[in-house]
Amino acid sequence: MAQSTPESPTPKSALPMPKGRDLSGLKLCARCIYDETVKGITFDERGICVYCQTVENLQKEYATGTPEGEARFMQIVDDIKRAGKGKKYDCIVGVSGGTDSSYMLLKAIEWGLRPLAVHYDNTWNTAIATENIRKVLKKLNVDLYTHVCANKEADDIIRAFFKASVPDLDCATDIALAETLYRGAAKHGVQYVLEGHSFMAEGLSPLGTIYMDGKYIESVHKMFGTMPMKTYPNMKFAEFMKWTLRYRIKKIRPLWFIDYSKDAAKKRLKAELDWQDYGGHHLENRITAFHHAYYNPIKFGFDNRNTVLSASVRSGVLTREQALEEYKTAPYMEDGLVEYFMKRLGLSEDEFVRILRQPNKSYRDYPTYKKRFERLRPFFYVLAKAHLVPMSFYIKYTSKKEI
Numbered sequence: 339m340a341q342s343t344p345e346s347p348t349p350k351s352a353l354p355m356p357k358g359r360d361l362s363g364l365k366l367c368a369r370c371i372y373d374e375t376v377k378g379i380t381f382d383e384r385g386i387c388v389y390c391q392t393v394e395n396l397q398k399e400y401a402t403g404t405p406e407g408e409a410r411f412m413q414i415v416d417d418i419k420r421a422g423k424g425k426k427y428d429c430i431v432g433v434s435g436g437t438d439s440s441y442m443l444l445k446a447i448e449w450g451l452r453p454l455a456v457h458y459d460n461t462w463n464t465a466i467a468t469e470n471i472r473k474v475l476k477k478l479n480v481d482l483y484t485h486v487c488a489n490k491e492a493d494d495i496i497r498a499f500f501k502a503s504v505p506d507l508d509c510a511t512d513i514a515l516a517e518t519l520y521r522g523a524a525k526h527g528v529q530y531v532l533e534g535h536s537f538m539a540e541g542l543s544p545l546g547t548i549y550m551d552g553k554y555i556e557s558v559h560k561m562f563g564t565m566p567m568k569t570y571p572n573m574k575f576a577e578f579m580k581w582t583l584r585y586r587i588k589k590i591r592p593l594w595f596i597d598y599s600k601d602a603a604k605k606r607l608k609a610e611l612d613w614q615d616y617g618g619h620h621l622e623n624r625i626t627a628f629h630h631a632y633y634n635p636i637k638f639g640f641d642n643r644n645t646v647l648s649a650s651v652r653s654g655v656l657t658r659e660q661a662l663e664e665y666k667t668a669p670y671m672e673d674g675l676v677e678y679f680m681k682r683l684g685l686s687e688d689e690f691v692r693i694l695r696q697p698n699k700s701y702r703d704y705p706t707y708k709k710r711f712e713r714l715r716p717f718f719y720v721l722a723k724a725h726l727v728p729m730s731f732y733i734k735y736t737s738k739k740e741i
């Protein structure tokens with residue numbers, strides 16, 4: 339590769355690049371590949387980490403992948419159909435062009451539901467993701483509700499989080515997606531949102547590696563943003579309560595109940611919907627890819643691939659040894675991704691490196707709703723039991739202990 343030789347006039351090596359992880363010498367969970375340096379980790383007397391224990395408890399609670407889990411989910415499908423009678427749509431499915439959400443749409447049709455697809459466009463989509471959304475919707479004959487944030491505004495929020503030196507670089511996308519799903523549901527009088535999350539396939543990310551709430555976005559943006567938030571669909575506490583208590587929009591995660599194999603899902607999507615693989619978890623969007631493959635490893639020293647690798651070990655897709663070997667390889671990154679990030683955000687390389695080297699901060703350094711979530715823990719338990727907020731929200735956001 340001529341570009342990387344020392345004689346090259348424009349060597350890329352000026353920027354630090356992420357490497358693979360060798361975990362030898364560290365205390366590891368007896369079951370997955372989470373090690374002692376993972377945020378919030380504790381081990382029980384069996385040497386099993388708190389994340390494996392949480393997954394084990396969820397598996398029991400939702401009877402995941404068992405006939406009982408399937409039966410319980412089919413009951414929910416009946417409820418969805420009943421609530422949707424006489425309406426054009428009976429459920430909302432968020433789509434990103436990725437595996438889980440595309441598969442969710444395919445399954446919704448199979449279950450005899452009438453979904454409306456909802457997409458939040460943060461304007462960092464890869465061409466593959468955009469094409470995937472188009473193909474899947476066309477083949478399944480599903481309508482789309484979409485919200486596009488002005489790209490200057492989306493970039494201003496991302497730049498603000500970059501300047502804030504927190505690990506949650508891209509959390510504005512997740513909050514905006516949640517708000518857009520609710521808006522789409524409310525607009526069409528739909529009572530149910532289906533989410534493609536699977537704790538078996540994806541694991542649970544430690545709160546210390548990704549935190550998000552509407553107040554956090556507002557406060558970081560106030561401090562570091564440069565333009566008003568006009569098209570960005572933030573979800574403040576009042577909106578959150580409006581959607582859950584007044585509209586009573588439920589969030590259902592089918593893959594918490596039913597058996598799910600990501601590989602099998604990909605095969606079906608390719609064969610039946612001409613869907614294209616984009617090469618890794620969260621890589622369908624450029625900012626998400628930059629966040630996971632570059633920003634977190636370089637600035638915070640954590641490589642979130644261990645969450646999916648650990649999930650793969652728990653569910654028997656990989657052996658522990660295979661997962662540890664894969665973790666040793668450098669994270670996959672699209673060529674020129676870091677340069678693209680700098681260019682889009684108008685950062686010179688010097689400025690980029692200077693911000694990257696600033697002392698690390700976390701959501702605890704900025705105003706958020708975290709304390710309020712903790713105070714309202716019993717209330718959120720009731721909401722989670724009624725499917726009005728995800729159970730993982732209750733577990734992670736309302737606990738005083740960070741997990």
Ligand SMILES: [Zn+2]
Nearest residue numbers: 367370387390
């Ligand atoms: Zn574990």
